[in-house]
Amino acid sequence: MRRETLTVIGADAVGPYTLLRFRRGRLEAGSPGQFFMLESPGRLLPRPMSLCLAPPGELAFLIDPIGPGTAALAALERGDRIGVLGPLGNGFQLDVRRPLLVGGGIGIAPLPYLSEVLRRPRVALGFRTDHHAEAAALLPGADVVVEPRLVTELLEPGDDVLACGPEPMLRAIARLAPTAQLAWEAPMACGFGACHGCAVEVDGEWKRLCVEGPVLCAS
Amino acid sequence: MRVLNASGCLDALAAPAVARSLDVFVTKTITPLPRGGNAPVRIAETDVGMLNSIGLANPGRDRFLAEHLPRLLELGVPIWISVGGFSAAEYAETCGLLSGDDVAAVELNLSCPNVEEAPETAAEIVAACRSATQLPLYAKLSPGTPDIADSARAVEAAGADGLSLVNTIRGLAFDERLQPKLASGTGGLSGPALKPIALACVHACRRATELPVVGMGGIATGRDALEFVAAGATDVAVGTALFADPGLLARLRTEFEAALAATEPTPADPQPGLDGFNSENTLQIGANERV
Numbered sequence: 001m002r003r004e005t006l007t008v009i010g011a012d013a014v015g016p017y018t019l020l021r022f023r024r025g026r027l028e029a030g031s032p033g034q035f036f037m038l039e040s041p042g043r044l045l046p047r048p049m050s051l052c053l054a055p056p057g058e059l060a061f062l063i064d065p066i067g068p069g070t071a072a073l074a075a076l077e078r079g080d081r082i083g084v085l086g087p088l089g090n091g092f093q094l095d096v097r098r099p100l101l102v103g104g105g106i107g108i109a110p111l112p113y114l115s116e117v118l119r120r121p122r123v124a125l126g127f128r129t130d131h132h133a134e135a136a137a138l139l140p141g142a143d144v145v146v147e148p149r150l151v152t153e154l155l156e157p158g159d160d161v162l163a164c165g166p167e168p169m170l171r172a173i174a175r176l177a178p179t180a181q182l183a184w185e186a187p188m189a190c191g192f193g194a195c196h197g198c199a200v201e202v203d204g205e206w207k208r209l210c211v212e213g214p215v216l217c218a219s
Numbered sequence: 220m221r222v223l224n225a226s227g228c229l230d231a232l233a234a235p236a237v238a239r240s241l242d243v244f245v246t247k248t249i250t251p252l253p254r255g256g257n258a259p260v261r262i263a264e265t266d267v268g269m270l271n272s273i274g275l276a277n278p279g280r281d282r283f284l285a286e287h288l289p290r291l292l293e294l295g296v297p298i299w300i301s302v303g304g305f306s307a308a309e310y311a312e313t314c315g316l317l318s319g320d321d322v323a324a325v326e327l328n329l330s331c332p333n334v335e336e337a338p339e340t341a342a343e344i345v346a347a348c349r350s351a352t353q354l355p356l357y358a359k360l361s362p363g364t365p366d367i368a369d370s371a372r373a374v375e376a377a378g379a380d381g382l383s384l385v386n387t388i389r390g391l392a393f394d395e396r397l398q399p400k401l402a403s404g405t406g407g408l409s410g411p412a413l414k415p416i417a418l419a420c421v422h423a424c425r426r427a428t429e430l431p432v433v434g435m436g437g438i439a440t441g442r443d444a445l446e447f448v449a450a451g452a453t454d455v456a457v458g459t460a461l462f463a464d465p466g467l468l469a470r471l472r473t474e475f476e477a478a479l480a481a482t483e484p485t486p487a488d489p490q491p492g493l494d495g496f497n498s499e500n501t502l503q504i505g506a507n508e509r510v
Contacts, residue, residue, distance in 0.1 A: 001234070003466050039463070044410050045264050046463055069264065083464065187262050189269060190462035193233030196247075196273045197262030199255075206255045206276065211233050 001192055002027055003085040006059070008076050014062065015134030017106065018074040019052065021060040022084065029054035030087025031094070032114035033164075033183050033215045036061070037191040039083035040069040046085065047073060048188045050110035050164070050214070052138070059084070062135070064106035088191045089214050092181050096160035100124060101139075102173060104151055104165025105132060110183060112138045114162060122159075126151030126169070152176060161218075174218035183215045220448055220475070222468060225409075225435045225458030226301035226326060226359070226383075227273065232290055237461070240468035244296045245456070246283075248303040248328045249313060253279030257333060263400035265392050268412035268437075269459050272333045272403040275303055280313050288321060297323040299357070303331065307339040307347035315351040325354050327379075330361030330386035332407040342373035349378030357433065359383035360424075362416045368427035381431045382424055383456070385417045410459040411437045418450045425451025439467070441474025445482070 010021035020038075027036075029051060037046035038061065047069045053060040065074040076082065092114060099121040103111045108125055115123060123142035126149070127133040136144045143154050152172045155161065161180035163173050170182045186209050189195035193211040200207055207213060221242035230247070231238035238244045256276030263270045278287065291298055300322050304310040314325055327348060329341040337344060345358055358374040360367055362385040371382055387407025392400045399405075417436025425432055434452030438444050439460035447455050461467055 001236075001465070003464065043264060044267070044269055044459065044463065085465065187260055189262050189264075189271075189459070190465070192237075192465060193230040194228055194237075194465075195262060195271070195462050196227070196256060196276050197271065198259075199261065199273075199276065200259060201255065211230075 001085065001088060003083055005081050006084045008078055008080045008082075009058065010078060011074070011076055014138060015132050016064070017135050018063045018065065019060055019138075020063050020073060020076060021053075021058055024057050024059050027059060027084060028087055029059060029113075031091035032117050033091030033110050033162075033181075034087040034089050035191065035214060036084050036086030036088065037188075038073055041072045041076070041080075041082065043069045043072060045069070045189050046083070046191070048088075048185070048191055048210070050183065051087065051113050052109050053112050053116075062106065062109040062138070085191060089210050090212070092162050092183070092215050094118060096162070098158055098160050100155065100159035100161050102151055102155070102161055102163035102165070102169075103139075104163075104169040107163075107165030107169070107183070108135055108138065110164050115139055124151050124154035126165070170218075178219040180218040181215050182218050184209055184213055220444070220452075221454040222444070222471065223299070223433060223435075223454060223456040224461060225456045226328065228458035228461050231294055231296070232287065234465060235294055237465045237468075238294050238296055240466075241296060242454075243299055243323065244291065244294065245299040245326055246287075246291070246301050247277055248275050248301040248331065249277050249280055249283045250275055250303045250305075251280045251309050251313060253277065253282065258402045260400060260402050261406075263392050263406070265390070265408070265410075265412070268390070268408045268410035269462075270390050270392055270401055270406035270408055271387070272401045272406035274333050274403070275328075275331060280316065284316060292321055299324045299326050301326045301328050301359075302348070303328040303334075304337060304344075305335065306337045307344045310337070310344050311347040311351040314348040314354070314356075317352060317354060319354055322354060324357055324380075325352065326357040326359050326383050328359050328386070330359055330363075332361070332363070332387055332389040332405070333403065340373070341370055342377040345374045345377040345379045355380040357381040357383045359386055360420070361386050362388045362413070362420050362436070367420045368423040371424040371428045371430065375428045375430050379430060381433065381453075382428070383433045383435065384420045384424055384452075385413070385436050388413060388416060409436070411439070413437045414443065414446075418446060421447060421452050422450040438471075439463075441471050441476070442478045444471060444475045445478045
């Protein structure tokens, strides 16, 4: 766990989202599904973001400006500098036989890096609108559905599902694919186990998503 | 001035390097029985603060003592145990199980805004714990108390050795659909919004008692820490700011020394070196106004 001040080297619109690229500094990229805490200018608390892409010398995060913190991040410009802490948490287990990456909405964020590491497996993406679906450009060759169609219709028996997306999508996948690896999200103040804000109850036990997740097995 | 963490704001086993950067590690509040805590959503950012409603999640007294405390002792940092309960007897029982060989002090959490309180007063709880342990007892008081100086005098008379000032104060925040952001509705407000309130509490309690004070509430910079010392704090603790930057401690100490060096000495206290900032010799605001 290391924290550094990183410099923005690009902020590119991807549909309604912003792909925020940093010069990596001495931070490790970590493994796909791990996340970083990004200082949000003008806000008290940093925001957790899973790593989207890790080109040499860079770290890139996909930002959905849904609140004041993410809006401040999406408004960053080339040359701006913010504190970044990470990599944090547990990523996806990569020893899978027949991977299918499933993403919903901003949940596609960790999949480009995961796809690269797994050497471009099959990808199924679901979005709310055509505008949101423009983000599928980050995963060339992906099967894409737009509501009212749901991404779960693209699952096949035998798939080793690695998924990230809204909670209803993850719960639906858990029913269809009990061995799926699911990346969850929750409000988080620290990202390193201190605040207990991100705890979720799994089978009667409380788990902090930041240290015991964010990727958890569906069953 | 020592720098502690505010109870519940650091898991020393998950982030040992951060714990080692402290002068004292204060545990999350321990209750007799395990507690999962409150339902999510448990935290929310506000414009100048943070709300939390964790609900004293902890493994319970027995498991803490058997499994967690031995590992905490390996860190080599003095440990304060934050003790909670739902009656004075529960607090006292836990205090009675703690050994001075392991534990440097006990902080009594008398003021969690997110769970039901014990029926007894703070002073009654302190008195019960006093008869159960020889360990130093720090009473953590709520800034929501109508007259915190009165509470401070009462816990001092009951045998407290120090004060931790302050806990969070109850707050409420709405989302854009005008629903409470936290599942529990209200939560404890911390961060910059709490700082002036905490400073006033520290100041009032230092004038009212002889007890050393750990000051906390919105400390994020060395200047903030210096203001707490000026108000009468002996030591300070960091909480919310630690979430944003786990490397805060080194920066805070450097900033504190710079802020102190930049402070104009007053005629009555011409050389307020670092050592001058203790319970006997606070900055002028504390010394002159003490009654």
